[in-house]
Each structure stands twice: as C-alpha cells, then as structure tokens.
Amino acid sequence: MTEPTRTDKRQHIVETAYGLFKRVGFHATGIDRIIAEADVAKMTMYRHFPSKDDLMVEVLAYRAGRFERQLDRLAEQAATPERKIGTIFDWYGRWFRSADFHGCLFAHALAEFGDPAHPVFQAGARQKNDLKRRMRLILEEMMPADEADSTSAALLMLIEGATLMARIGQPDTAIRDARKAAMAILAAPGRPQ
Amino acid sequence: MTEPTRTDKRQHIVETAYGLFKRVGFHATGIDRIIAEADVAKMTMYRHFPSKDDLMVEVLAYRAGRFERQLDRLAEQAATPERKIGTIFDWYGRWFRSADFHGCLFAHALAEFGDPAHPVFQAGARQKNDLKRRMRLILEEMMPADEADSTSAALLMLIEGATLMARIGQPDTAIRDARKAAMAILAAPGRPQ
DNA sequence: ACATAGATAGACAGACCTGTCTCACCGCAA
C-alpha cells in the first residue's frame, strides 16, 4: 500500500472505460467522455495510458482476466468434463439475461479494428483463442486430441453465434438452442462412449 | 434509361462505400474518403443520401440483396433440403477464402451501433433474421416446425461463429469444423430418418 | 512553517468529422 491512490485511479479509469466501450463502442467513445465519467484529469489518464489504443488493450485484458477467473472458479466446482462445458454455457446464459448485456466486447474489438496487426484486434483474437483452448483441454479428457480440437471449435462457434443472437433480441432461445446443439455435437456418433 | 448517369453515380457511391466500410469500418470511414475514392462531389453524395446513416443503411441493403440473390441461385440448383443447406455452407467456405474477406459487415454493424433502435443496427439484425428464416424454411421440408426453428438457429450460430474464426486466421478449419458440427446436428437422434 | 514532489483542472493545438453553401461549368433547346 505504498501508492494506493495511483492504483485505484488506474483501475477506476479502466472500469469506467470498459463500461463506455461496452455500451457506446470503441471509436464512438471519446477520451473526454471517459475522463468526465471517471472524474479524473485528462493528464491522469495519459500518465497511466500513453494513448487510447493502450487503454483499449488494457480494458480488454482486464475483461479477459475477469472472465478467465470466473470460468476457473466454475470449472473447479464441476466434476466431469461434460459438466465443465455445461458450466461455460451456464455462464453465457446468465450473461445474456443480465441487465447490462451488450454483446461480446472482444468480438466488437475485432469488428471495429480490421487490421490484424492492430493491438486491439490481437487482444480480441487472443480471448477467442484462449476460450477455444480452455474448451479443448476439457474435451481432451473425454476424446482424442484431434476430435477435441474440432469439437472445441464448434462449441466456440455456437457460443459466438449465440452471443450475436442474444444481442438481436432472443437471449433465452439463443442459449437454449446453443446448448441443445452442443449436446448433439458432444453425442455425435464415432465416439458413443 | 432516362437518367443513366444519376443511377450509375448512386450505385458507384454505394459500392465504393461498401468496400471502405468493409475494410476500414463504419465510424472509421469518413465522408471525405468515400467521395475521394468514388471520385464524386460531396454534394452529389448528399443529394443521393441525406446523411451518412442513410448511406450505411443503403450499403447494407445492397449487400443483403446481393447475398440473397446468390443463395437463391444456389438453392434452386440443389435437389434436397440437405443439399440446400450444404450450398449455404459452400458459399461461406468460398467467401472465407476469398481475397477480400473482412468478416461479416452485418455483424460489424451490430457491433458498432449498440442502440437497437438505430437503423444501422436494425439493418444488421434484419440480415441475420432473414438468413435464419431461409434455413428454417429449408429445414421444415425435413423436420417438424419447432425442430426446424431451433435447428436453423443452431446452424446460424455455427455460421456466425465460423465467420468470426475465419476472421482471426483459420478460414479452412473454420468452415470444415462448422460443416462437421452441422452434420452432427442434422443427424441428431430423435429424427433418425 | 516551509519545501518539494506529485496530482489536478482546464486551456490549447492541430487534425478530422458531418453537413451546407457558393459559384463555375456543361449540355441542350430555341
């Protein structure tokens, strides 16, 4: 606790920017609005983050970390691989129904920044690859590695598609249909254990 | 052919803007850049489109129309419902591999415009609902209506997720895994015909 | 009490945004 204020302010800026990027968008959110809502000086923000790009990357990293920790906690409560996958779909179902659901910030980052070399694009892509890897590792407990790879890809696609469908109006049917499809994929022939 | 120039210019502006929105993004593309690339006067653009919002909606409508016509043409060449669904996945596979693939413009519109009341958001949502309906009508030829509804939702999710995965670097595995998952869903138990 | 170091508020610069307006130009009819 040598410099509590510095850390608090930094985190406060990140969380405020997160809320704005989520609700308004990356390009559509200006620095002035972030500092006004966070109630900090512009120089305070620019001391912590050299540019808006850096702030966006930091917001995405913060969000990704929180997401990973929540899934870790849920996974350790689940006994079987099937249940671990189930808890991920559970998480998404609750998220879709939450009051401040505005779609996936990482998908939005990929949409707004078309250049694959841009750090914001890469931060978005990283979270998708991380989630796929998480599911692949779970699936490798119950199927061969190559099958786990393609199956984790399919589950990720269902999740991303469901997030988009939830965004355009049907959160309940989106998670229900995604879960149903996931069950069908996991019970696919060739691995009828 | 009473006013060929007017129509040509209008269409030329739409197509130029389409390329820029696709490559650069909606917010990141300025009016000045559109008119420069289309080589028209600013007033010419504003005579055809009262605002940038109107232009964006028109671009999305143009793109949606072209997409629908392509799928119509492919569908009428396919005999069975399974093959009709297959041609849709074929179309996406070719698109993912095309040189100017930059992800789904409709999904990007949803990402950039968070307000569901915004006409650009609605144009994006409309294309997703239209594609789901198209697949639902095909599926109703081979399964009960309620099942066709949830199955078409699942297929749409796979397609949207595959588009996202193709965007972050694996177009070939994305379409292959999506198609494999789609087969598993269509062959799901309870309808083993 | 005083010095110092860091944080703050807000003005400012320069670029870019959307959208408007003016004025020159061009083809065509009489």
Added chain:
DNA sequence: TTGCGGTGAGACAGGTCTGTCTATCTATGT
C-alpha cells in the same frame, strides 16, 4: 447566341477528436 436546369469542385461552419502543456492545488517530510 442566349437562356436554363442540373452537376461539378471545393471552401466553409461548427463541432469533436486525440494528445500536450501550463499553472494551481494538495499532501507529506522535516
């Protein structure tokens, strides 16, 4: 040749963008 409707280019207005800078305030150590 003269008049006219429509199109062209580009200046302009007013606002917003990111990022910098300066001057003031605050807190702390001695």
